[in-house]
Amino acid sequence: MEKESKIIVGFKTVVLGLCLYIIELLSLPVFGILQKMQTNGDGFYSDFWKYAGVQPYPVIFILTGIMIVLGIALIILGYKDKK
Incomplete structure (x- = not known):
């Protein structure tokens, strides 16, 4: 994989992971409401x-x-390869 593409893929992966983490935290009340209903x-x-x-x-x-x-590992590897 090219140096810049490692960094870009790593950055996109981190951003996607953080977005998923926020969605997971926001879904906790929904999970609670569903359990209360059941x-x-x-x-x-x-x-x-x-x-x-x-x-x-x-x-x-x-x-x-x-x-x-x-x-994060992909970002670090991309910057290491760049040097």
Whole structure:
């Protein structure tokens, strides 16, 4: 891969990962509302941050984090090759 293209792909990957991370955080209240509707209010967390530990969110957050780290690695490799 060309030096500049590594940097561009890495930057796009990081931006996409950060956008996904924001969407995931914003979907926590939606997940809580859906669970409240399905369980008639039983077992409902009033603090939406607790849903970050409920599956599948931990796996999704880990995969998004890996995507961001890979993007950063591509940026670093691109700048190393450039020098």
